[in-house]
Amino acid sequence: MVSDTTVPPRKQGYRVLIARLLSEPAFTVIGLLVVYTLAVTAAVPGFLGAGTLSAIFISLLPLLIAVIGQSFVMIVAGIDLSVTATMGLTSVIAGSVMTANGGYLADSALAVPVGIFCFLFFGALVGLFNGLCVAFIRMPPFIVTLATMMFVSGAAVLYSSWHTTSVSIGGLPSGFTRIGYGTIGPIAFALILTVLVVVAADFGLRRTTWGRWLFAIGNNPTAALISGVPVRAVQVSAYTLCGTCAGLSAMIYSARLETGTPVLSQNLLLDIIGSAVIGGVSLFGGRGSVLAAFLGVLLLTVIDKGMQFIGLTLFVVLSVKGAIILLAAVLDALRLRYAEGKS
Amino acid sequence: MNRREFTKAALLGAVAAGLPIASFAQGSRTIAVMFDSLQSPFWISSFDAFKAEIAERGWTMLENISNLDDSRQFQQVQSMIERGVDGIVIVQTDANAVIPAIRAANAAGIPMVHYNRPPAESDAKSVAVQADNRTIMRDTVTALVEEAKKQGGKYKAALLIGDLGDQNAIARRDGFFDVVDQNTDTVEVVARIATEWNADVAFAGLTNALQANPDINFLVTSSDFLHPQIEQALKVAGKWHKRGEEGHVLFAGFDGDEGGYARLADGYLDAVGVQNVFFEVDLTLNALQDMWDGKEVDDLLLDPGFVITPYNFEEKRDEMWGYLVWKSQNG
Numbered sequence: 001m002v003s004d005t006t007v008p009p010r011k012q013g014y015r016v017l018i019a020r021l022l023s024e025p026a027f028t029v030i031g032l033l034v035v036y037t038l039a040v041t042a043a044v045p046g047f048l049g050a051g052t053l054s055a056i057f058i059s060l061l062p063l064l065i066a067v068i069g070q071s072f073v074m075i076v077a078g079i080d081l082s083v084t085a086t087m088g089l090t091s092v093i094a095g096s097v098m099t100a101n102g103g104y105l106a107d108s109a110l111a112v113p114v115g116i117f118c119f120l121f122f123g124a125l126v127g128l129f130n131g132l133c134v135a136f137i138r139m140p141p142f143i144v145t146l147a148t149m150m151f152v153s154g155a156a157v158l159y160s161s162w163h164t165t166s167v168s169i170g171g172l173p174s175g176f177t178r179i180g181y182g183t184i185g186p187i188a189f190a191l192i193l194t195v196l197v198v199v200a201a202d203f204g205l206r207r208t209t210w211g212r213w214l215f216a217i218g219n220n221p222t223a224a225l226i227s228g229v230p231v232r233a234v235q236v237s238a239y240t241l242c243g244t245c246a247g248l249s250a251m252i253y254s255a256r257l258e259t260g261t262p263v264l265s266q267n268l269l270l271d272i273i274g275s276a277v278i279g280g281v282s283l284f285g286g287r288g289s290v291l292a293a294f295l296g297v298l299l300l301t302v303i304d305k306g307m308q309f310i311g312l313t314l315f316v317v318l319s320v321k322g323a324i325i326l327l328a329a330v331l332d333a334l335r336l337r338y339a340e341g342k343s
Numbered sequence: 344m345n346r347r348e349f350t351k352a353a354l355l356g357a358v359a360a361g362l363p364i365a366s367f368a369q370g371s372r373t374i375a376v377m378f379d380s381l382q383s384p385f386w387i388s389s390f391d392a393f394k395a396e397i398a399e400r401g402w403t404m405l406e407n408i409s410n411l412d413d414s415r416q417f418q419q420v421q422s423m424i425e426r427g428v429d430g431i432v433i434v435q436t437d438a439n440a441v442i443p444a445i446r447a448a449n450a451a452g453i454p455m456v457h458y459n460r461p462p463a464e465s466d467a468k469s470v471a472v473q474a475d476n477r478t479i480m481r482d483t484v485t486a487l488v489e490e491a492k493k494q495g496g497k498y499k500a501a502l503l504i505g506d507l508g509d510q511n512a513i514a515r516r517d518g519f520f521d522v523v524d525q526n527t528d529t530v531e532v533v534a535r536i537a538t539e540w541n542a543d544v545a546f547a548g549l550t551n552a553l554q555a556n557p558d559i560n561f562l563v564t565s566s567d568f569l570h571p572q573i574e575q576a577l578k579v580a581g582k583w584h585k586r587g588e589e590g591h592v593l594f595a596g597f598d599g600d601e602g603g604y605a606r607l608a609d610g611y612l613d614a615v616g617v618q619n620v621f622f623e624v625d626l627t628l629n630a631l632q633d634m635w636d637g638k639e640v641d642d643l644l645l646d647p648g649f650v651i652t653p654y655n656f657e658e659k660r661d662e663m664w665g666y667l668v669w670k671s672q673n674g
Binding site for chain 2: 256259
């Protein structure tokens with residue numbers, strides 16, 4: 001009561017605004033999106049055209065899948081730095097199976113299904129390894145996944161070099177590349193795949209016990225354990241799903257490039273983690289949603305697209321994206337402090 | 344200023360900031376110049392040459408750098424197509440991964456020219472401008488082997504190989520072996536160092552090779568941008584000596600950048616295979632012009648390049664782009 005009467009009304013208004021911004025980062029993201037889009041449209045009028053908007057939407061799909069996977073891990077207060085290396089590894093393994101240039105199943109009807117299986121299986125395998133190390137050996141996620149990143153990216157280049165004289169594997173079958181470009185009726189196949197992932201992830205996070213366990217572990221793993229949550233198993237499941245999502249994302253990227261490459265999306269790690277943080281998935285765990293992941297991915301993709309349209313130099317692009325991700329991380333830390341202050 | 348006024352001012356500022364860009368893009372032809380990186384003097388000089396030549400022709404240039412990311416470059420190509428550019432000049436990272444981008448440009452009817460790096464074979468239509476890497480490297484290594492034979496003795500060779508996702512790196516490697524395989528009585532290859540076009544990787548690889556084979560006395564790099572790392576590694580190994588001094592390592596480079604020129608002039612380098620940046624830039628833009636004019640253009644346009652050695656140094660250096668860069672930097 002005392003504090004309410006001593007704070008001037010104008011100052012209270014700012015506090016309410018700050019509290020709202022911190023508790024609902026979606027408002028900040030949407031505001032930034034509107035301002036940025038208006039600014040770019042002023043510079044390049046064609047930016048708001050249907051073709052561009054559709055291209056933005058289609059291009060963000062594989063990134064969204066990878067970010068959703070990363071969100072599972074971040075909600076349990078972990079982090080997976082190996083996702084892009086996993087994407088490279090799955091890309092070359094699947095590529096080596098499917099390629100018409102001497103692939104293991106070249107020209108076989110099984111090539112595409114087995115290739116797809118490779119993306120998912122080897123993605124899950126790397127995720128499972130990370131999860132086991134974090135949950136059972138109690139290794140810090142940062143170190144485990146950093147080491148996995150180094151090992152897996154090296155292994156991917158080595159594996160690729162056994163199968164081709166160059167680094168990348170081309171000649172992927174059209175049945176596979178259709179995943180990147182093809183449509184079922186008027187709807188892009190990649191969109192259908194992504195919507196399935198989005199719906200399943202959202203359902204899993206919001207409507208299942210497993211989802212509640214993830215948030216409980218992220219907020220307080222000790223309290224979750226005492227409450228009967230199978231903490232280790234849930235952590236392993238989060239990392240395994242993250243790896244699987246990385247494989248799925250790699251599948252769409254590889255199909256679009258018609259190439260299996262060990263350096264697939266190797267510079268995408270900051271975009272993946274940054275998108276999640278921008279949308280409001282907390283680096284400190286216990287907070288996140290599929291909508292948050294989507295908003296973060298949408299903002300970064302629109303920013304990228306806008307700067308591509310204007311034709312700005314790479315250094316400007318990197319600086320702007322880095323500044324926005326930094327701002328989001330600062331807001332995340334402030335949000336935690338605000339929440340702690342309230343409790 | 345209240346919050347509403349601030350918001351209005353911010354929006355107006357953002358719009359005003361965009362206006363110069365909008366008006367700048369009103370040229371007769373708009374070209375997207377899309378490099379994968381600017382990580383070596385060759386690419387920086389090429390990029391600058393494009394800027395200058397495009398301005399000279401009265402066209403407008405939009406630049407995009409993909410930071411060695413194939414997926415990002417594909418998205419950038421799509422953006423440029425949506426932007427309605429008249430032509431695309433591209434330096435891709437990966438010869439296979441660029442094929443969907445060519446297809447997208449084909450579908451939009453926008454001509455695409457690959458600068459200095461050809462794509463992998465496919466049904467997609469584009470033009471590539473490329474140095475004749477294999478021949479230039481072959482001639483360069485031939486000059487080095489002739490020098491070795493002139494001096495006499497047996498030589499232990501190290502080759503710094505580029506990123507094998509790059510067709511140029513493969514051609515340069517093959518050009519090297521075309522010559523040394525015919526001269527095994529003079530040269531034995533003891534180290535093949537994969538640099539992935541990364542200076543740190545090259546330095547570590549060469550340092551390890553020199554420790555494992557301290558008798559290396561014949562060195563070829565697939566790109567001049569690695570010279571600083573090579574110099575450092577040779578200095579650490581006590582092998583950085585000028586021509587005519589005892590312990591001089593026979594050393595050849597490729598590209599013809601300002602570092603290559605300076606080391607050749609100073610006597611540390613014995614041969615450089617030179618790509619002609621200005622010729623290749625002209626060839627690229629002329630190809631675009633020809634395609635707009637409906638003329639037939641060959642799929643591959645070659646820059647024959649040349650080799651510069653201490654013996655033709657005075658005669659050839661004016662054709663070396665690195666010399667012109669060096670001269671502009673050093674007066």
